[in-house]
Amino acid sequence: MKRRLAMAITLAALLVVTFAPASALDEADRLFMVGERALTDRFYPVARRALERFVAQYPQDQRLPRAMLLLGQARLALNDPQSALDAFSRAATSLTAPADQLEAKFWQGESLFRLKRFAEARTAYDEIVRTNAASPLAGDALYGVAWTELELKRPEPAVIAFHEFLAAWPQHPNAPMATIQLARGLIDLKRLGEAQPVLRDFATKYPKSELLPEAQYLLGWVKVNNGDPRGGLADLRAFVAANPNHANTPAARKLVAQALAKYGDRQEQIDSYNALIAQPSPTPEDLYEAAQAATRLSRPKDAETAWRKLKAQYPDHALTGRLSLELANTAFKAKNYKDAAALAQGATQSGEDVVRADAWLTIGESELKLKRFPQAAKAFEAVGTVEDVEAGTRYRALAGLGLAREEQKEWKAALGAYEAVAGRSPDATLREWARERATAMKNQLKTNGTPPAQKRSEPPAKPSGDKSSGRRS
8 A cells, every 4th residue: 555655646746747837946846856756666667757857957956966866776777777877977977975976886886787897896886895884885885796706707706705795794685695695605616614504504594585495405415515415415305395396406306316325225215216206297307316226226127117207208308318328338237238229229319419429339339249240330330420429439439340340351441440440549458459450450451351360359348437438337
């Protein structure tokens, strides 16, 4: 009711301004009054119209600097930061009282921030803090300094500014957001031990804040990654239960699954799998994590159940291709080469080049094991058609192609593949192996294809931990 009454009074005043046949002096008074009152009542279009008329019609009025300041605020509220900046800059050249000058400077900073001119905005905010730290605007200005530092990708000074802001103005309306940003800054700087107490006290300091779920999620994340995984799991589970639709809930579920895999007992991991797979509308992330949990539990049938659900509900999702490849590699390690080739086939449709290339490599190596050499050669050649292929994967595929061609008695083709590997592979062991095979192929060609005395060997296993080759060891 108060809001409606204020708007009615403002509209009535505007009607008087528009239609009343009054003296020029009275009209200036009314325009200024309507603009000021409309701005206070957040009726920004009316405020802007009234103040723009005042500025245009009464340029000599002594209230002009104040009118420009109010006009800038109305324009900024209407998302017109450039014209707002023009008004604030004009006001700043005419205002004489130190407090008014600081106010103009603050609003210039706000406009510059909206215009993404962050370095200039920071200078404006900082001038207020340095000029008068006791100013009513000093808290907002320091908060602005901190945010500009974030936008300028300078986390260290941003953390310092947020910390100083909270120390001086702990009850400021922006204090909850400043606390969250301080914690995030400390996390980015890998100072988790400092971030934890900041987040731990959030609920006590700001019990009614809408940012409570954000703080709870971050606290759980910090605990899991800073030596208290069980406590972090409890916080993250509570967060997920209370906020099923929060933006951070998928990430929290994933972190819970990862933490359970590393720190939970077998029953907790089983419970995690069952909870993920039983959801009526699981996300791709949920099904992917369920499959990984089943793999860690050595329950391949459960992993396949999760994969089939993922494939059926999200056939084109990136995680579908990744999971197909992971299951294929698991089958390969278990020497289930037919299953490995079939599972990897689904990953060849992935939109991710790395996954697609590794899938073709897995198929080729599986077909080699099954002694289906034409199919192996076709798969190895497909690796070369992928645009963005890691060097290790590319040369591992060439090595496999050489073997497939050798088995087909295509000596020249095999020699070409081996020489490419021997000359450019980043894996020294693979290069040496390829040189030996190339020598054998040259002997083949010299003897017109007589079988060599040297027994053919497969490429050496990929070194453990090497990410440059497609085969997982």
